[in-house]
Each structure stands twice: as structure tokens, then as C-alpha cells.
Amino acid sequence: MTSVITSSASRDTFVVTTSSESGHLTTDSANSNAEYNPILLGKYYLRLFPYRLFHAWISYDTSYLQRKVSNTIMTQSSTSKNLFSKREFSFTIEPTPGEEIYIRYQSFETEAEFATAVNKRRPTKIDIGAVFTFSPRDHLALQGSQTRKFNTEQRELVFDVDLTDYDDVRKCGCSNANICHKCWKLMTMAVKVVDAGLREDFGFEHIVWIYSGRRGVHAWVCDEAARMLSNEGRSAVATYFQVKCVCMYFLKYPNFSRFSYRTLIHVV
């Protein structure tokens, strides 16, 4: 499968054209593709996407605690610090099958504005970026400004674990995007070890683990101390979780992949 990325009119938008040699998308037998189509996705965004939970979380909006639960979407901007409007979102949209457009630096004033955009665009993927000093959608206008610097202000500390990185030790017969119950155990192990380390060694409390929808998991660490970490601080925490081995005899192991070498270079 080949992907071509072309930069289009706006520099925030990238078009990715994917063509498959066999003429159809590769899917795993266990992960059926029939479960997904744009019409169902439209219904999901209209009726099921948890906008309220999502907005309260990503804007750290404490008024959610008092607010009487209701299914009407908030049109008021959140009170505290207005983190939401300075948060970058990016949408991956697929106007025609095989053509993916990736739009960066989207930002929204309110939950309602976000919901409207999601329902209109029906993104196949929504990405969450950092909170910036200004609304990301204005970032081009801020370019070159001396007084109004467009910088990141905060961001959750995130972790990504993916079963494709375990191919050399997956003896269940799975590889690449395929998964089975046997190799999912490796994800369970990863969650246990990283979660315990984050809580016990770093004292983080507000961690949420998310199934990535296919072959991995993501962790979002949302404690203020984690959100305020510099890039250096983030690297330090991430590196802390890397186990390395000095024992070079591992290299003679036939399936020793580039990845496991990266992970296991030095015994602590």
C-alpha cells in the first residue's frame, strides 16, 4: 500500500491519497470492516459521541461538577481559564474513499461549536494537540508577531503502546495490525507496569487508559504537574520507562528486531 502526501492550498491541510495494490483495503479477518461506514459514523456523532464528558475533560471545566446533567450541548464558553478555545484539534476527513485530508490547527470557542464542526465534517479521526497561548485557528495571523508569540502552554502527558512493536515476541502467529487474545495479554502487562510506575514513582493520580480501537492503548496523564511538563521533563519520564540491557548476546537471537534492541540496550 502506498501513501502520497501532498500539501494543498492551506499549509494546515495535507491530502493523503492511499492506493492499495490489490484494489481493496487490507483488513484482518477478526476485525471486520462491515462495522463501519460514513452513515453510521454520522449517526454516532449526532447521537452518541459524549460531547459533554469530552468537553468537561479537555477544558478542565469544574462547572461540570455543579451543572445539572442534561443532554443539551453547552453554548456558553467554559468559565475557567478558557482552555478549550486554545486547544488544538485536528481532523482527518475522507471526502472520497481513499483520499484522506488532514486538517491541523482547528480550535473551537465552545462545546457547541466543536459539536457542530464534528457533525459537519464527520472526521474519521479527531486528534488532540496542546493548549496554546492563543487560539490555534489564528496561528497564521500570529506568525512573526513579536508581542503575541504562538507557543504551547500545556498538554497532557501521553503514552502510546502498540502491538506492532511486539512482532518479534508475538509467537501466536499475529503480526502487523492483527491481534488475538494471546497477544492482547502483552497490552494488559504494559498497562499494569506503566500505570503502577506513573502512580507510585511519579505520584500521578489522574490517568485514563483508552483502547486505540485496533491494536494498542493510549494513556493520558492529566494531573496539572504532568500537563505543565516541559519537553525535557516528558522525555525524562518516557525514558524512565525504557529498560535497556548491556548483554550484547541478545543480538545473536535470530528474531532480534531493531525495536527490541532500542528498548533493551542497557540494564539499569
Place this chain on the structure above:
Amino acid sequence: MLARAYQVLEPLFIRDILPESGHGLLASKENWTGLLSTLPPAANAVAKTLLSHWDENVNSTPQKKWEEIKECVVNIVGKKQDMDGKRAKKLMTLSNEEKQKIEQWLYETVFRFTYPRLDINVSKMQNHLLKAPFCVHPKTGRVCVPLNIQDIDDFDPFTVPTLQTVITELDEYAEQESREEKIDYEWQKTSLKKYFDHFNTNFLIPLLKSVKRTERSEKEQQASLVGDF
């Protein structure tokens, strides 16, 4: 950290990696020969002994084999004194460095097959983008649901609601005669409820309460600074 990780991982390694029902690391001759060949050269004699021992004892389980490997390693590094004279003499000739390598092999084997492999580039940068929770994976149709760490052992990716399931559930709910439960959100009518409720109760509410406590104490501090009680 590594000691704790080892304590967590070794039992799971024994349960989920070694046997045939797992990744079969010690479940076939081919696999155990392969594993023993990764032992440091200084432990070649031990590997040979184990191989012939396992050839004779065909009913030995993968778990038993792992215990035997550990026993041999413990013997080599000299924490046990119950070796016969000949083997002890042979092992005496090993340098401390070699002994250490053999001991490390034990830990590294467990870690190599079980230790988390993070894509750390995602973690390193403040402005790295990551897929939002609650999205739907286009290839599987499965919703990116929050996991409950308390019962992570029971989480099964193959039972995660798909787009098709939850839309069908919505339609089925509409057809139901008796609807007693109070519904605030439509997702409560579907199997997403379990996952989203967990996110709300065990993550979101405690998080926001803690944010509120911080805001309050900041306010109080500011008030005391300007003498405004």
C-alpha cells in the same frame, strides 16, 4: 521500578507466555531449544543438562521448566549450596562477570517478552497529536473506549462495541415498550454506557474535584496575600 515491574511481569510471563495456551515459549522442543540458546556461552553446560533432562521427562510442564531454569541460574550465581561436587567445581571456574550475565539473562528474558514497549516519541513533545478518546477506528469500527484499570485483565478488545452494534442498540431501545431508567445521554441506551460511566465516575469527576481544590487554595492564598479574608 524494575523490581516492581519484574514482580508484576514474572507471574504473567509464566501464565501467558510460557505455555501452549500463551505464546508457547517453553511448550515445544523447538522453542525451548531456541530460548536456551540465548543463554550466555558460560552457561552452555547448564543448557545441555536441561535439554537432556527435558528430553527424558516428556511430561514436564512449561511452568516446571521455567522453575528448573531459575533453579540452575540460582545455583550458578552461588546462592544455593546443594550442588554435587563435580558441577560445583565446574562452575567455580566462572568469573563474577559471567555469573552476573547469567543472572541478568533471567530478568532480561522475562522483560524481553513482557516489558512495555512504548512509542516514546509520542510522549516526548508537548505538541505531538494523539487520537482522541471516543473516536471510532475506521478499519475495525470499534469505539476508542476508556479502560477500567481495576478489571484490565477482563478487558477483551473483541467485545468493544462497534459502530454497527451501538446504532442497532439505539434503534432497539426505541422499540422497547417499558423504559424506566432516566436517560440523560443517548449513549446510556447502548453498551457504551459501561465504558463512558467509568470515565465519568472514576476519572473525570475525581479529576475536576482536584482541579477545583487547587483553584480554591490558589484563591485563598491570593486572598491572604492581599489581606482580604
